[in-house]
Amino acid sequence: MFALFFALPIGYAVWLSFRKVHVSGLGLGSGARSEVWAGFANYTAAFTDSELLDGALRVLGYGCIVVPVMLGLALLFALMLDSEKVRLAPFTRLAIFLPYAIPGVVAALLWGFLYLPDVSPFYYVLDRLGMPQPDLLDGGPLYLALSNIAVWGGTGFNMIVIYTSLQAIPAEVYEAAKLDGATPTQIALRIKIPMVAPSLVLTFFFSIIATLQVFNEPTTLKPLTNSVSTTWSPLMKVYRDAFGTGDIYQAAAEAVIIAFATLVLSFGFLRAANRRNKRDLGPGGAR
Amino acid sequence: MSSLAVRKAPSTAGATGTARSRPPLRGRIAPVPTLTLLLGAVYCLLPVAWVVIASTKSGSELFSTFTFLPGSGFTDNIADLDAYRDGIYWQWMANSGLYAVLGALLSTGVSAFSGYALATYRFRGRETMFNVLLAGVLMPPIILAIPQYLLMAKADLTDSYWSVLLPQILSPYGVYLSRIYAAAAVPGDVVEAGRMDGASEWRIFTRIALPMMIPGMVTVFLFQFVAIWNNFLLPYIMLSDDERFPLTLGLFTLLEQGANTPALYTLVITGAFLAVIPLVALFLVIQRFWSLDLLSGAVKS
Numbered sequence: 001m002f003a004l005f006f007a008l009p010i011g012y013a014v015w016l017s018f019r020k021v022h023v024s025g026l027g028l029g030s031g032a033r034s035e036v037w038a039g040f041a042n043y044t045a046a047f048t049d050s051e052l053l054d055g056a057l058r059v060l061g062y063g064c065i066v067v068p069v070m071l072g073l074a075l076l077f078a079l080m081l082d083s084e085k086v087r088l089a090p091f092t093r094l095a096i097f098l099p100y101a102i103p104g105v106v107a108a109l110l111w112g113f114l115y116l117p118d119v120s121p122f123y124y125v126l127d128r129l130g131m132p133q134p135d136l137l138d139g140g141p142l143y144l145a146l147s148n149i150a151v152w153g154g155t156g157f158n159m160i161v162i163y164t165s166l167q168a169i170p171a172e173v174y175e176a177a178k179l180d181g182a183t184p185t186q187i188a189l190r191i192k193i194p195m196v197a198p199s200l201v202l203t204f205f206f207s208i209i210a211t212l213q214v215f216n217e218p219t220t221l222k223p224l225t226n227s228v229s230t231t232w233s234p235l236m237k238v239y240r241d242a243f244g245t246g247d248i249y250q251a252a253a254e255a256v257i258i259a260f261a262t263l264v265l266s267f268g269f270l271r272a273a274n275r276r277n278k279r280d281l282g283p284g285g286a287r
Numbered sequence: 288m289s290s291l292a293v294r295k296a297p298s299t300a301g302a303t304g305t306a307r308s309r310p311p312l313r314g315r316i317a318p319v320p321t322l323t324l325l326l327g328a329v330y331c332l333l334p335v336a337w338v339v340i341a342s343t344k345s346g347s348e349l350f351s352t353f354t355f356l357p358g359s360g361f362t363d364n365i366a367d368l369d370a371y372r373d374g375i376y377w378q379w380m381a382n383s384g385l386y387a388v389l390g391a392l393l394s395t396g397v398s399a400f401s402g403y404a405l406a407t408y409r410f411r412g413r414e415t416m417f418n419v420l421l422a423g424v425l426m427p428p429i430i431l432a433i434p435q436y437l438l439m440a441k442a443d444l445t446d447s448y449w450s451v452l453l454p455q456i457l458s459p460y461g462v463y464l465s466r467i468y469a470a471a472a473v474p475g476d477v478v479e480a481g482r483m484d485g486a487s488e489w490r491i492f493t494r495i496a497l498p499m500m501i502p503g504m505v506t507v508f509l510f511q512f513v514a515i516w517n518n519f520l521l522p523y524i525m526l527s528d529d530e531r532f533p534l535t536l537g538l539f540t541l542l543e544q545g546a547n548t549p550a551l552y553t554l555v556i557t558g559a560f561l562a563v564i565p566l567v568a569l570f571l572v573i574q575r576f577w578s579l580d581l582l583s584g585a586v587k588s
Binding site: 073084089091092095099101104105109113119152213220224235242243248255258259 | 534
């Protein structure tokens with residue numbers, strides 16, 4: 001199973017990335033098109049392709065908005081849920097977690113309509129107030145619009161992960177802190193946040209991975225605006241090359257590059273996080 | 288979070304599950320946290336509330352009346368959706384259900400077995416296998432999807448139910464979670480004792496280990512279910528016949544066609560509304576059993 005659906009496809013992708021179609025003669029007849037060894041030609045093509053680089057930069061910009069905002073909100077909500085004398089906690093916890101259950105495509109679709117001037121309530125209100133109406137689906141605001149969808153969908157999940165580990169902190173720790181005269185804010189900053197650091201590392205890690213793989217949201221918004229090109233994110237470009245223009249070899253090379261970059265980034269990040277944790281907590285600390 | 292599943296779930300985080308005791312609420316409420324959480328809830332519920340209301344509007348009302356005023360076209364919208372291409376929408380919903388239920392069941396089974404094997408047996412290449420698995424969790428889905436598509440094409444399986452079901456059976460993340468869970472839930476002594484009594488390895492797994500792993504496997508099943516129900520990329524690549532589309536893909540194609548014909552907007556909106564209902568319902572039912580400290584425990588192993 002593992003080999004069939006996992007190892008084999010990866011191996012096949014790497015193999016394809018070194019191949020290309022060689023057209024001999026006029027490209028007519030059955031023998032005219034044949035696969036030949038291409039060496040690193042596909043890779044050099046990918047690295048010199050400005051579309052791929054632009055896509056990577058777009059995703060970088062998008063990630064710089066999504067990850068801090070989403071995790072900041074998740075941490076904030078988790079701390080608020082965990083604080084004393086808070087009302088309506090079960091209801092709000094469920095409400096904030098709810099978007100996790102909504103498919104990314106449907107989420108993008110819903111927000112897409114909320115961004116459309118013709119049907120959006122925001123535009124209606126702005127219109128009544130006589131205020132200017134920004135085009136959310138173009139230029140800079142497009143990043144905010146796309147980021148908002150990811151933040152909306154991901155905050156609740158991360159909040160639950162952080163909240164669960166907040167709940168695991170023994171009550172004695174707080175009692176000791178209170179005896180020492182710590183305020184709730186001090187407890188939150190000095191005790192709670194450091195103690196949930198492993199969860200923060202986990203959520204940060206998953207958020208980065210998800211960000212690098214952004215595909216559904218821009219693809220879904222594409223029919224609503226002209227500003228999302230078919231190569232907006234690197235994965236969209238891979239898709240376009242593989243199934244739109246039909247150059248699976250080029251697409252395979254790009255896919256391998258993206259996979260490699262993802263792996264280097266994530267393992268680098270995990271190692272850095274491990275080293276930091278070991279230094280902070282000593283050997284045997286949370287890994 | 289003090290549900291059965293949570294309390295049973297082992298956690299490397301220590302004594303989780305039982306929420307620590309808090310002083311009872313006496314009249315006073317903390318305004319800042321409550322208000323912050325309420326704002327968060329409003330933000331998260333806003334698009335859902337919008338789609339609920341928008342689905343009640345007829346085509347002309349959608350563009351003319353204030354968004355949060357209910358319209359009068361709900362039954363018409365449902366009828367339109369039902370009539371669209373002979374009710375293909377219901378076919379999409381049935382497909383989504385088929386992919387998600389069957390796919391999640393199969394993949395939970397495979398995950399439980401591989402996770403148990405990885406946690407219990409020492410064999411050569413175990414660590415390598417586990418690292419490859421971890422890499423699999425991080426692998427962008429499209430890297431796998433292109434060669435999977437080509438391989439499926441070679442096996443003449445593209446554009447079939449199989450092409451969407453089969454690749455989702457092996458989920459690196461599911462195996463990863465299962466391994467962590469099996470390591471924590473199934474004591475080595477018990478497996479040893481089973482061997483001493485002469486039980487076969489298969490019998491030990493099905494009769495002793497599996498029942499111990501059930502609470503964790505419920506979580507894995509739910510994760511797989513949501514992941515497959517929400518999956519878009521794989522069916523997008525594999526399928527071309529819209530009779531086999533899941534909901535996500537169906538709605539997307541509807542939106543693509545509808546972008547130029549606002550008459551289809553109401554269909555898309557009503558379709559989106561109906562698509563949200565099953566998962567939200569499932570979600571409300573199961574959220575009590577959702578043992579998420581399995582997840583937060585995952586970081587520390």
